[in-house]
Amino acid sequence: MAPSEIAPSAAPPVARLIEAFHRLPGIGPKSAQRLTYHLIRMPQEEAEEFSAAILGIKEKVVLCNTCANIAESEECAICGDLQRDGTRICVVEEPLDVVAVERARVYSGKYHVLHGVISPVNGIGPNDLKLRELLERLRDGSVTEVIVATNPNLEGEATAMYIQQLIGPLGVKVTRLARGLPSGSDIEYADDSTLAHALESRAEIPQRQSDSPE
Amino acid sequence: MTSKRRPVTYTTDGVVVRTSNLGEADRIITLITPVHGIVRGVAKAARKPGSKVGGHLDLLKHVSVSVRETRTLHGLSQASTLNGFRGLRDDLDRFSRASYISEMSERFSVENGANQPLFRLLLDTLESLEVTTNPEMIIHFFEMRLLQLSGFSPELSRCVETGVDLEPANHLYSADRGGLVNSDARPVGESALLPASLNTIKLLRFLSRTDIAQAGVMKAGEDENRQLSRILRAQIHHVLDRGLRSEAFMDEVRTRPSHNDEPKASSGSSSGN
Known part of the structure; x- marks a missing residue:
């Protein structure tokens, strides 16, 4: 306009x-x-x-040569931090997702930013994502686990499946963020996919010592 | 003819064929509905984890939703899933094919254009794709039926150049003229004539008069499948005057020889459109 x-x-x-x-x-x-x-x-x-x-x-601002996250130099602060666990890579869709995962303060590994997600109806395919760069990072065998943290929607799931098929044969463990009911939500309003995933990923409630009848 | 004013708010079922983000947490949803055609609306806060509608209004879900009409984007609320098509969500090949048929359905639909048969075809095809062991033929059936429903049924009995009944033999197909051309009657100036073997012609005729259940059990050889793909796609491209973005990904997934092939070095779009 x-x-x-x-x-x-x-x-x-x-x-x-x-x-x-x-x-x-x-x-x-x-x-x-x-x-x-x-x-x-x-x-x-x-x-x-x-x-x-x-x-x-x-x-x-440039993209980090290693993880494709937004950085001030060729290597971002996370990739340059030797204290972080280099055997795990968390794959996210966008740079903002790195910020979100970091906010949780429970993950100490490295990241890889795809800059998108497979979206056939929008003409976005695997070649438009930073997947080749991810494969390069796995070549030396130091990475033992790739955590796929794409969004839990259909395009995110398809991208996760594609990544699993792409790097699974390399012998690297590929994991996916757990999916289920969000904190504070109502089961009544949960969709079938969320409920199905929540049931499939159900976990036993750990028994505390003080709960035993003894 | 008087046009009835539709209610300001209504509930409809529909299939989600496109989503895009809007603002901080909203999502624009495009649905194909049986009575209202394409419906585009905003689902407020749908990207937040606690959203009551976000999980329902995901791609390729058959949902019931309340639509509040506005002059621009409608408001969507009170969504619930009628069929989540889980079989399409756990398999990359089925997902790629479902994306292809949803994009085609969207291209052949218009806003406020009721199209119950197209909607039924979309639902039937998604249901079949979930379970079929013959997805290739389900896709061909969808392409053929969509062309028929849209008034572009290919001419398969007579030569579109001469009007003469075709003998049972190998012939050619012209997307420009919308049908088979006798192999002896090459039209002058025709640039893209596609080969159509006798078996391919038989399969085209079969697809034009069968139902989806019968199509799902019909097997075709590799050559016939390739010819069917080229002919039906060429006809669809001709009608739409463009290709479909999801074709490239569907073809890539279908033709990948093994799972550990690297994506190409090129960073360009994979769509080829």
């Missing part, structure tokens, strides 16, 4: 910025206008900081 169509009465620089915001995911024309007029009211130095931050991510 041309700037003049989104904000026909706005001055050209304002209309241009509204149009630029409108191109961002999840930003509609109203939000784009709100953000633009907020920036107009912003002090000069704050606006300069903001614009420098935008330019900075284009100039300084």
Whole structure:
């Protein structure tokens, strides 16, 4: 949409910025206008900081040569951390998924970012993902487990199946994140796939010492 | 003719054929429905783990959903799964074929265009794909029936060039003209004539008048299957004026000689479209 169509009465620089915001995911024309007029009211130095931050991510951010995560140099902080377990790789769809797994603070291995997921109806196939780079990482035999942490939807499952078929024959253990009922949800509203997976992956409730009849 | 105003909110069943993310946690869902044709709507917060609808509104699920009409994207809520087609979700080959038929169904559907027969065909084909040992012929059946339902039934009895009844022999197929061409009557300027052996022609005629159960038990040789694929796909491409994005992945999964083949070095799209 041309700037003049989104904000026909706005001055050209304002209309241009509204149009630029409108191109961002999840930003509609109203939000784009709100953000633009907020920036107009912003002090000069704050606006300069903001614009420098935008330019900075284009100039300084690259993909890690090893895991394809977003990094400041050819090797990201996680790949360069010798304290982390190099025998396990957690495969995720997007860089934001690395942030989400890290937030849980239970995983100390390395990552590999696919930058997408197999989506036949959108024309995205295995060659569009960072799968070749993943295979390269498995060549030296130091990795013993690949944890596939793609989203638990059909395209995520298909990508996980593809990865399993691709690297399973190399003798590397391929695991998948457990699927089941989310904390705080109602069984009544769970779909059949979630319930089926939850039942298949059910676990025995561990008996505590104090629970024994003795 | 007076047009009836549809209710603002209605409940329909439908098959989810496309999803995409919207904003922080919403999802745009495209459904094929029997009465309303293609329905596109937003499922609010569907990507959050606690969502009541997110698990139901996943690709290739037959669902019941409440639709609240708006001028742009409709609002979707109160979804429940009628058939999750689990057999398609645990097998890469079946998944790739189901993606192909769902994309085709979407391309042949329109918004607000009721199409009960197409919807029934989609459901029957997904159900068959879950269990069949002959997925190739199920796909051919779907392609043929979709062409018939859309008014593009291939001419298989007479030569589309001369109008003369065809003798039982090997002939050619013209997607541009929508049928078989006598091997002696090559039309002038025709660029893409496809070979159609006598057995392939018999199979095309069989597919044009059988049902999905019978199609599922009909076996064809490798050559016949290849010819059927080329002919039916060429006809579909001609009708749609384009190829289908999911074809490339379906062909890759089907033709992979072993499981440990690496993806190609190229980073370009696999779709070829």
